[in-house]
Amino acid sequence: MSPKYPDKGFVRCIEIEKPVLGNNTSDAQRLEQALKKELGSQGVKIPLYLLKTLPSFLRRWDYKARAVLFKDRQSWRLVALVSPNFIEPDKIQSHQVLGAAIDIGTTRIVIMLLDLESGQTMGETGFDNPQAVIGPDVLARIHHSNQPGGLDQLQKLVVDAVNENLSLLCREKGCETKDIYLVTGAGNTAMTHLFLGIEAFEIIREPYIPCVNIPDTLMAKEVGLEIQTHGLLFLFPNIGSYFGGDLIAGILFAGLDKKQNPCLMVDVGTNAEIVVGSGDWLIACAGAAGPALEGGVSKMGMTAGPGAIDRVTIDRLTRKVAVHTIEEKRPVGICGSGMIDLAAALFLSGMIDIRGKFSRSVCEDRLVEEAGQLSFVLVDKAHSGTGHDITLSQVDLNSLTSSKAAMYTILEVIVKNTSDLEFEDLETFYVAGTFGSFINPDSAISIGMLPDIDRSRFQVLGNSSLGGAALLLRNPSAFDRIMEIRQSITYIELNVNQEFMNMFSGAKFYPHTDRSRFPSVPIDSA
């Protein structure tokens, strides 16, 4: 999945024809000709700020320059002209040409800094989306954006944080924000609107209309990004209120649009966002998979961080529980992947039954009554980092059961009912998202969350939103792919009808009422 670098990138060395008597071609026209020759394209607009000093720079640089460009759906744009010399003869100034890719997540924002000329990654940094102080989710933030000054406040929160972290990252890598000429970003539809300061409240109000699906390329300073004064910002387009640019970036990064055979990509989170298809067709849908998978709702749930239990095994004979925590700190909670591992281990060891209910007889003293709820003690207070037991209540487990059932049902609907495929027809099953990176496919299959296909077909994409945004910075041709992806996707509204509910009911069992669908899950666990 490492990004390729097939086309020549956004920085090009050009040589401009020198002027001669008897030819009234202007400097600007000769520059345009050189760019046309380099790009094989029509009409490159030269911004006024470059025109102002073009005559003297062309002559100082002996009619050579590095052109920093961007290509959007309209045409190629000239962002800047940089000295043809990486280091000036006086050896004082160097001229790097950098880009930054941003994953604008609701919860977390990740920035990658890269060299636009070599395509090399220079560094990466991540931080929590500071809009969380307004509200943890999109809904709360959009409601706030509708208050006087709310939209500006939300935009400022995220843009300021990006500026600060970008500046820190640059300092750490020994470069300067003024050398960043291009920024690409991908986020869901709401985050995209809030990042740009565009009214977002119609997204959540019937008939759920985003203001914009394809934001144009902007001057980065228009939204307050502190990079090169004339640097550009491009945010990935959405398809609708529930299908954002982050997913388009993911499809681009996974290369779904170039596949010969059907593949599937799922981004697991509060919403399960799923795309099935190949170079010929793409079908997408999104559905609420339930918050249990994100670890934000269950009592002991937490996002993946130090001390979070991310792996759980239970010996099927002794029923001895072993946990692994992130950074091997004392356990303080359990993250999404740990939750799936735990449920799988509980099921495979017979500690929960096929309905997902704790078996008192098997769990024995691991089950306690807590605030009127039956809870499973995963780590006792003597071994936890909190001084309290780390437990999983039946209620939390029910929530996970619903989530995994919803996920499986949505997969079933889109693959079987909509695409008329079997899970076995999928060449590759991409799991995207930070959370997805940590899922143990065996566990997810054991609980019936993911289909029981050959494990080698599962491929973890990591932060595919960031990956797609970075891919565009490296490959000008990706822009057309983005627009083609947008065009070729058929977005399916999940129809929660009786048939769906029947499928969902079957999927609420462990792994499923139809055991034949999960041949690799040990039969004795049921």
Added chain:
Amino acid sequence: MSPKYPDKGFVRCIEIEKPVLGNNTSDAQRLEQALKKELGSQGVKIPLYLLKTLPSFLRRWDYKARAVLFKDRQSWRLVALVSPNFIEPDKIQSHQVLGAAIDIGTTRIVIMLLDLESGQTMGETGFDNPQAVIGPDVLARIHHSNQPGGLDQLQKLVVDAVNENLSLLCREKGCETKDIYLVTGAGNTAMTHLFLGIEAFEIIREPYIPCVNIPDTLMAKEVGLEIQTHGLLFLFPNIGSYFGGDLIAGILFAGLDKKQNPCLMVDVGTNAEIVVGSGDWLIACAGAAGPALEGGVSKMGMTAGPGAIDRVTIDRLTRKVAVHTIEEKRPVGICGSGMIDLAAALFLSGMIDIRGKFSRSVCEDRLVEEAGQLSFVLVDKAHSGTGHDITLSQVDLNSLTSSKAAMYTILEVIVKNTSDLEFEDLETFYVAGTFGSFINPDSAISIGMLPDIDRSRFQVLGNSSLGGAALLLRNPSAFDRIMEIRQSITYIELNVNQEFMNMFSGAKFYPHTDRSRFPSVPIDSA
């Protein structure tokens, strides 16, 4: 010559499809669709500032709006959305949509304010180009622009003056500069560069290369124009260092590019700029006609203003001189058109000979010796407004002779030698420029400055540069015409060779050595 209003203008009433459930088309897309339908064109970019509040405005205006647009060589641009109601229900706010056209002359700047919806002219104002404090001509100003801070200073001078006068004009007409959405301007190549703050010194240095020939449409605020924050500025393109946007605007205004039969347009000034052609072809050339025609060099010369002698007659029998002055003030000098009248009257009354020399015997006591020069007393000090005689010296007259000869020779070269036409083949002979407006064709023909064709073929264009700029504001389709004019013009470098000098020598006579060319000029004058 009154501008026509064939196409629908830059302000369009549009109606946007209302959103419904099950259609994830964004507000921006539905607006784009409405614009495409209205304009029959592809892709209209919506600026970020409009997107930000698009959802609430669309809903407040019940999905109707007036769209303020501009069309340049790239595509249609959306400048603003204005309330569909000219006067809001609260009757407090009104929403006019105005445009301003500017003739950016080296000497004088003229601004026309117009209503973009009706196309009606609301007012006009003119003022001296304040760059004159730096230098009277283009050369001096370009030299100054090459000094540190010089370019900024020159730009600021002209832009500040435009802002100030535009603001005064608006106040006078009861409207506001914030309601001006589009500004078009036309000037010569150097003035265009200086207005935009673009380095201009290569224009006057071999090989005489302008920085830019086709300035893109700009945000007006990019150059400091104080109109609507998001208003646009478009300056007419040049063809080269010596063929500016003012002339392109003139061709557009005269409609040369739509003529069936060849016509000629001449803009008389320090440079004679001449275009011959029709819808099929256009040939242009420019040449120094000498400063005598602008009235800026001869001792008593002045620009047309109160007290300037603009008409002169001399009774051929009594040789009594009668003068007319602008605003009928006491005479203080003589302007260009007065100078031509005077030379014609002197020649027709035999007071100068065919070589353009004063005849002592005919002039008698009207000739005086002044500072070693023979001078003709046009108005004696008793009748002048200066307390001194108003005189025309032999040296000044020689200068006029050279100028008129240069003008005729250039006309001869472009019409006869280059276009292979006779002057009689010209359907219309347009005389452009403020100075041109006042020329008496009979006088100009009598001295052999203009060819001896039927007087009805002469047509005065007035300020054709301003006229062309205003025409574009009224007719979106004019943009394509401008680009076609640029493409179809063949620019001829005047080759001052032996043949030219021979033609010039013949033209230095009154009216010409070849009298047969001027059959309508009374023969007894020679």
